[in-house]
Amino acid sequence: MTNEEFQELVERLRPVGEQLHSVQITEEEIATLTREQAEQIVALYGSNSLITLPRKERTFFEWLRERDEPIWNDLWGDDEIPYRVGLGLLPDLLPNKRGFPVCDLLEHENFYFTTNEIAPEDGSPFLDAALAIVKNEGRLSMDQAFVVEVWRAPIDLWRFAYIYKQPLDEVKNMVRWLLDEGILRQPTQELEEEPGSEAQ
Numbered sequence: 001m002t003n004e005e006f007q008e009l010v011e012r013l014r015p016v017g018e019q020l021h022s023v024q025i026t027e028e029e030i031a032t033l034t035r036e037q038a039e040q041i042v043a044l045y046g047s048n049s050l051i052t053l054p055r056k057e058r059t060f061f062e063w064l065r066e067r068d069e070p071i072w073n074d075l076w077g078d079d080e081i082p083y084r085v086g087l088g089l090l091p092d093l094l095p096n097k098r099g100f101p102v103c104d105l106l107e108h109e110n111f112y113f114t115t116n117e118i119a120p121e122d123g124s125p126f127l128d129a130a131l132a133i134v135k136n137e138g139r140l141s142m143d144q145a146f147v148v149e150v151w152r153a154p155i156d157l158w159r160f161a162y163i164y165k166q167p168l169d170e171v172k173n174m175v176r177w178l179l180d181e182g183i184l185r186q187p188t189q190e191l192e193e194e195p196g197s198e199a200q
Contacts, residue, residue: 001029001032001033001034001037005029005032006033006037009025009029009041010040010041010044013025013041013044013045013049014045015045015048015049018048019048020048020049020050021048021049021050022049022050022051022052022084023045023049023050023051023087024051024052025051025090027054027055030054030090030093030094030095031095033090033094035091035094038090038091038094039091041087041090042087042088042090042091045087046086046087046088046090047088049086049087050084050085050086050087051084051085051086051087051089051090051093052083052084053083053084053085053093053100054093056099057083057093057099057100058083060099060159060162061075061076061082061083061100063162064102064158064162067168068158068168070107070108071102071105071108071158074105074106074107074108075102075105085100097153098153098154098155098159099159101154101155101156101159102156102158102159103156103187109186110156110186110187110188111156111157111158111172111175111187112154112155112156112187113150113154113155113156113184113187114150114154114187115150115151116185117150117184117185117186117187118147118150118151118183118184118185119182119183119184119185121182122181122182122183123147123182123183123184123185126144126147126183127147127148127151129144130144130145130147130148131148131151134148142164142166142170142171142174143174143177143178143183145164146160146171146174146175146178147178147183147184149163150184157171157172157175158171
């Protein structure tokens with residue numbers, strides 16, 4: 001986004017008063033924002049503004065609703081208007097990021113993994129073996145691919161199933177196996193930004 005376009009957007013988003021309210025940023029605007037511009041908008045208006053998820057995110061959550069409605073309800077069931085999130089999540093909605101994470105569930109187990117959940121004793125050798133396969137242009141198994149994706153950037157099991165077009169039940173069983181084997185540790189509920197993390 002050019003500097004002039006960005007300044008126009010900043011002015012348009014300027015809140016009236018201090019109460020929580022919704023702002024509108026188009027799909028096209030989100031697609032052209034740089035990370036620095038998104039972070040500047042968050043710094044200016046993130047504390048009292050909501051944004052509607054872009055279409056590609058709504059498509060993902062409709063997929064989730066069809067395949068795992070209890071999880072969808074945990075996220076959105078109490079919302080009169082679903083798919084509105086805090087403007088502070090704007091950087092996660094940029095094209096090269098994974099999107100709004102399925103994390104901090106209240107009624108279900110959390111399966112949102114960061115590199116902190118790769119267990120040092122058993123997970124690190126498993127990851128190293130998977131990265132060696134990648135380096136040699138080999139084919140990863142799904143469990144190896146999942147751990148590599150966790151290493152690349154934080155991800156939840158639902159987003160992984162969606163990206164890789166895998167049956168959700170199979171991905172859940174695979175993640176349970178990774179936990180049982182001590183390759184991954186059960187995630188905590190805190191969502192923490194990992195410095196330098198990038199996503200597809």
